[in-house]
Amino acid sequence: MTAAPPATAAGPSTDVAPADAITPTLRANLRRRRIWIVFAIVLVLGAISLLVIRGGGGSAGQRLGADNPAPFGAKALVEVLGSHGVEVGAVDDFDTALTSAKSGATVLVFDEFGLLDEQRLSRLAMFADRLVVVEPGFAALEALAPGVRLAGAASGAVDEVECELPAAERAGSLSTGQRLFTLDDEATADGWQGCFRDGDHGYAVATGPSSGDGRIVLVGATTPFENGRITERGNAALAIGLAGASEELVWYLPGPLDADPGQAPTLGELTPGWVSPVLALAVVVTVVAGVWRGRRFGPLVVENLPVHVPAGETALGRARLYARSAARTHALDQLRLGAIARIASSLRLPRTADVAEIAAAAAVATGRDPGQVRAVLVEALPTGDRELVQLANALDDLEHAVHATLAPETSTPQAADHPGRRP
Amino acid sequence: MALTGRFALLVALGVVPVVVAGFSSAPLAWLALVGWLLLVVGAGIIDLSLAASPRAVAFPRELPDRVRLGEPVASQLTVQNLGGRMLRATVRDGWEPSAGVAGANRTRLAIPAGERRRMTLHLVPTRRGDRRTQQVTLRSAGPLGLWARQATLAAPGRVRVLPPFHSRVHLPSRLTRLRELDGRTPLLIRGQGTEFDSIRDYVRGDDVRSIDWRATARHIDPEVPGNTRLMVRTWRPERDRRIVIVADTSRTAAARIADEPRLDTSYEAALLLAALASHAGDRVDFLATDRRPRGRVHGASGPDLLARMVDTMAGIDAELVEADWTLVPGQVRAVTSRHAFVVLLTAADSPGSARGLLSVLPQLTARHTVVVASVADPAMLETSRLRGDLDEVYGAAAAERGLLDGERVGAAIRRLGAQTVTAAPHELPPALADRYLELKAAGRL
Numbered sequence: 001m002t003a004a005p006p007a008t009a010a011g012p013s014t015d016v017a018p019a020d021a022i023t024p025t026l027r028a029n030l031r032r033r034r035i036w037i038v039f040a041i042v043l044v045l046g047a048i049s050l051l052v053i054r055g056g057g058g059s060a061g062q063r064l065g066a067d068n069p070a071p072f073g074a075k076a077l078v079e080v081l082g083s084h085g086v087e088v089g090a091v092d093d094f095d096t097a098l099t100s101a102k103s104g105a106t107v108l109v110f111d112e113f114g115l116l117d118e119q120r121l122s123r124l125a126m127f128a129d130r131l132v133v134v135e136p137g138f139a140a141l142e143a144l145a146p147g148v149r150l151a152g153a154a155s156g157a158v159d160e161v162e163c164e165l166p167a168a169e170r171a172g173s174l175s176t177g178q179r180l181f182t183l184d185d186e187a188t189a190d191g192w193q194g195c196f197r198d199g200d201h202g203y204a205v206a207t208g209p210s211s212g213d214g215r216i217v218l219v220g221a222t223t224p225f226e227n228g229r230i231t232e233r234g235n236a237a238l239a240i241g242l243a244g245a246s247e248e249l250v251w252y253l254p255g256p257l258d259a260d261p262g263q264a265p266t267l268g269e270l271t272p273g274w275v276s277p278v279l280a281l282a283v284v285v286t287v288v289a290g291v292w293r294g295r296r297f298g299p300l301v302v303e304n305l306p307v308h309v310p311a312g313e314t315a316l317g318r319a320r321l322y323a324r325s326a327a328r329t330h331a332l333d334q335l336r337l338g339a340i341a342r343i344a345s346s347l348r349l350p351r352t353a354d355v356a357e358i359a360a361a362a363a364v365a366t367g368r369d370p371g372q373v374r375a376v377l378v379e380a381l382p383t384g385d386r387e388l389v390q391l392a393n394a395l396d397d398l399e400h401a402v403h404a405t406l407a408p409e410t411s412t413p414q415a416a417d418h419p420g421r422r423p
Numbered sequence: 424m425a426l427t428g429r430f431a432l433l434v435a436l437g438v439v440p441v442v443v444a445g446f447s448s449a450p451l452a453w454l455a456l457v458g459w460l461l462l463v464v465g466a467g468i469i470d471l472s473l474a475a476s477p478r479a480v481a482f483p484r485e486l487p488d489r490v491r492l493g494e495p496v497a498s499q500l501t502v503q504n505l506g507g508r509m510l511r512a513t514v515r516d517g518w519e520p521s522a523g524v525a526g527a528n529r530t531r532l533a534i535p536a537g538e539r540r541r542m543t544l545h546l547v548p549t550r551r552g553d554r555r556t557q558q559v560t561l562r563s564a565g566p567l568g569l570w571a572r573q574a575t576l577a578a579p580g581r582v583r584v585l586p587p588f589h590s591r592v593h594l595p596s597r598l599t600r601l602r603e604l605d606g607r608t609p610l611l612i613r614g615q616g617t618e619f620d621s622i623r624d625y626v627r628g629d630d631v632r633s634i635d636w637r638a639t640a641r642h643i644d645p646e647v648p649g650n651t652r653l654m655v656r657t658w659r660p661e662r663d664r665r666i667v668i669v670a671d672t673s674r675t676a677a678a679r680i681a682d683e684p685r686l687d688t689s690y691e692a693a694l695l696l697a698a699l700a701s702h703a704g705d706r707v708d709f710l711a712t713d714r715r716p717r718g719r720v721h722g723a724s725g726p727d728l729l730a731r732m733v734d735t736m737a738g739i740d741a742e743l744v745e746a747d748w749t750l751v752p753g754q755v756r757a758v759t760s761r762h763a764f765v766v767l768l769t770a771a772d773s774p775g776s777a778r779g780l781l782s783v784l785p786q787l788t789a790r791h792t793v794v795v796a797s798v799a800d801p802a803m804l805e806t807s808r809l810r811g812d813l814d815e816v817y818g819a820a821a822a823e824r825g826l827l828d829g830e831r832v833g834a835a836i837r838r839l840g841a842q843t844v845t846a847a848p849h850e851l852p853p854a855l856a857d858r859y860l861e862l863k864a865a866g867r868l
Binding site: 272311 | 434435437438445447452453455456478481482513519552556558559560574575674680740741742773802803813817818821824
């Protein structure tokens with residue numbers, strides 16, 4: 001631990017060879033791992049090229065995208081409509097959609113992120129002859145149909161049409177996964193009516209007049225239009241009936257151009273300018289501290305450890321074995337064998353003495369009842385756990401008693417056989 | 424490459440310019456952040472490029488060759504800077520954990536170009552055997568102490584940790600007994616275990632039966648012409664007996680009794696016996712064996728004997744294999760063809776594991792005096808006395824069974840003509856030494 005500063009300041013000893021390095025140099029490391037490095041480079045290049053190739057299809061994952069073949073896309077519907085002579089134009093900005101609407105096209109709006117404000121929606125409704133709004137949000141309902149409110153999800157498939165909308169009548173029923181509207185009296189008075197009633201909960205589709213002279217259809221869920229669900233029940237009939245009502249269809253999914261810059265300030269604008277950089281710095285500091293503490297100071301040192309076996313394990317295991325099989329007699333026999341041998345040796349009985357003789361001798365030595373001594377030493381059989389403990393204690397007691405009677409004699413042990421004495 | 428805490432602190436200090444810039448505008452704060460990071464990383468790179476190479480270093484080591492277990496040892500490592508720059512190094516010596524390096528094993532050294540510095544690590548080895556180090560890891564920081572270069576260099580070192588020989592405390596008392604044994608010379612009674620020592624003048628009190636009449640006839644008394652002096656023969660305990668100590672290193676030796684592996688107890692007993700016997704003038708050979716000969720000390724005497732024995736023992740640990748006792752008679756025969764005192768240090772506590780031993784004992788007892796020394800578990804004796812509740816009674820029964828097994832094996836060994844010494848770990852070495860003295864006194868070696 002202690003570095004001793006006064007060391008022999010040797011001269012420029014050029015004859016000393018440096019110690020062999022175990023750590024490979026950077027170059028050797030690179031050479032050794034070049035296969036993996038090449039692999040990694042190929043993988044990265046592949047990933048980049050894949051990204052570049054598919055780069056145009058950035059909107060491929062959009063919900064209800066007109067060219068999205070995924071289960072939640074709407075390519076199936078758009079293709080079918082196209083093959084039946086409906087001119088479908090996928091649009092992602094408000095101005096184009098409005099121009100098309102003015103020319104009499106049906107407009108289908110799916111504003112997933114709530115980009116359109118009330119004003120624009122109202123304008124769209126005013127100029128479009130037929131406006132289909134899929135999954136309208138709260139703001140959209142406020143703008144288009146003040147009396148219509150969101151009412152949660154439908155309990156299952158919906159098959160009570162209950163309105164005169166031709167598309168709805170053709171469809172007959174809708175699959176599961178619909179979302180519902182309720183219409184209050186004011187909306188009904190304005191000419192709104194609901195289709196596809198789900199018990200008392202509400203309607204999956206609502207239709208009513210627009211502020212212009214067109215008609216608005218609100219569809220609660222995207223389900224009837226999705227590739228994955230369009231074939232279920234009357235979904236296809238409703239979707240085609242609503243979207244293919246005229247020669248021209250504008251498939252309007254509001255895009256980034258519609259984002260309104262004049263919105264409420266974001267969190268970033270509310271905090272002071274230095275907070276985000278300091279957070280970034282904290283991340284960097286954490287990484288640096290991790291590298292500082294985590295860098296291992298040389299390789300781990302391996303040590304071969306010797307085997308150590310606790311010797312008491314066998315006796316412990318044997319005791320548990322006795323206990324589990326409740327081998328009371330067997331256990332007591334072991335104790336008796338030991339006790340009998342010790343009593344015999346302390347009473348100086350010959351090795352050939354049998355148990356009866358030893359019991360008799362012990363009874364004589366202790367002055368106890370011979371029958372009782374015999375019972376403790378040989379005859380009594382334990383019938384229960386309590387009896388086993390009692391017998392074991394009685395055995396111990398007897399042994400102590402025998403030793404106690406011989407105490408004066410046993411107090412001089414092994415004095416006779418002192419080594420090195422010759423007669 | 425490695426970073427230092429100083430570098431992390433420097434990066435964290437970037438909070439000052441970032442906040443200051445952030446009061447004017449957010450983009451400026453971001454600019455300050457990027458600028459600070461670039462500055463710091465640049466400083467790190469410059470620092471790294473100025474650091475001395477951790478590879479142009481030589482490590483002459485100074486290590487004591489041997490040390491007893493439990494004693495401290497100073498490991499001195501000289502770090503010689505062969506490069507052309509100042510080396511600011513943190514050094515870690517790659518000792519095994521059981522070498523017991525005191526402290527954190529991180530030594531800071533500043534070594535100018537071409538010079539060298541010595542560092543000292545204090546080791547207290549915790550385990551017997553060869554404690555090794557293979558490498559030294561060096562972290563060479565730049566002058567600013569921001570980034571460091573790190574390399575691990577080969578610098579092998581070894582300390583042989585010898586068995587502790589705690590039982591040497593019993594040696595003086597046994598030597599006294601031995602001298603008493605010797606000091607009763609000249610014994611006037613001849614018998615087994617004594618050999619002829621000398622002929623000397625009769626003094627009053629000597630046993631008349633030991634008068635050597637032929638010698639008396641040859642010795643003319645110069646003071647009283649015509650008379651002869653009475654001469655008596657004297658005897659002394661026999662010397663130059665062969666003692667062969669066989670330590671069993673098989674799986675039973677790995678058992679830990681009273682926090683000491685059986686093997687270590689065997690070593691203690693062997694060392695005490697060897698020390699005593701070499702004082703008594705007997706020749707001691709040591710064998711360690713399980714399925715193959717693990718170690719052997721042959722033909723050493725005096726102080727060299729103990730040194731060679733501890734050296735041999737140091738590297739031998741118990742292995743998890745069954746002992747092959749059939750090898751032992753051959754190994755003993757290879758040591759000596761004469762009658763010898765053979766001590767088998769093993770575990771004789773269960774009939775199963777002692778079967779191999781019992782099968783070869785007759786071969787040994789036919790020719791030699793054999794003592795089987797084994798460690799008894801004192802915990803077993805304690806457990807067999809417990810009677811408190813049902814579990815204790817069952818435990819006592821199991822312990823009693825173990826003791827009875829040990830008794831049976833001991834009886835079998837004695838029937839085969841060998842003797843047994845069984846004692847608790849700390850009592851086995853003196854017990855074995857006492858048995859040796861008894862046998863020596865009885866002339867049965």
